[in-house]
Amino acid sequence: MTSRVDAPCQIWGGTYTGNGYPVIRRGHLTILARRQVFETHHGEILEGQIVMDTCGHRGCVEPTHLYAGTQSDRMRAFIATGQFDGGHLDRQPTYEERARGERIHTAKLTDEDIPFIRERARMGEKHGEIAKDYGVSRPAISYAVRGVTWTHIPDLIPKA
Template sequence: MKAPNAFYGLFGTIAEREYGAITVDGKQDRAHRYICEFVNGPSPEPDYDAAHGCGNRACVNPAHLSWKTRADNMGDKLIHGTHHRGERCPTVKLTEDQVRRIRSLKGVKTQAELAREYGVARQTITNIHTGARWSWLR
């Protein structure tokens, strides 16, 4: 892997989903993956993530980057508060209070009634009732 002259000042863009981008030899890559590989060597397995110990997606500080399994990286996102679940998800249709209310109405109203009332698919109500979605919310 070709070493950049300096890690900082090379990253003039933010790529999709707020990750820093770098172009080396005409090929664009995510900056954090490039720096992680340069500092820590190649990924131990092809599906490992270049994880940000600081929780900042745009960070390219070599001291903050390490290879982690997807499960470990997702766990870190929960710790950092950067996981997009529940109301943090940009496509969410329900609030946490609505989900709690939907749970409280299980067996009182049908799933079809709840789906119409909250403007979601019946399957969404099923997923809430079974714990397939919003399971972390109490």
């Protein structure tokens, strides 16, 4: 197992399972993203093994934090590191740690675009015209302007 304690967690920017694990599509299958990352960087996962992490963060897909082991190994690690609380085995990413805005891998807009988009809309430009300039749908612009999405981005000029 190669592990670098000093390497920061790489938090998954895509979809998560209901219990907080990153997932990816492989053809018609949905698999845990850390399995894909592990196989890409470390090779095949043997039958009966699962991918675990050295950092204790469900959303982490940093290759140097991942290693293969058995479920028994996982339970021993949880108990040894104090992550086992009798029910909830490790923490889920916090709201701040989850990917949003341009950190979402499918985003076409950037964090820098949003204040300008909002200002153009405030000046009366139609959402459809703005959408064409950025190569996105009209609803994507409308949601950004109304603050339904991109809520973490402040306006250039505060709303009056």
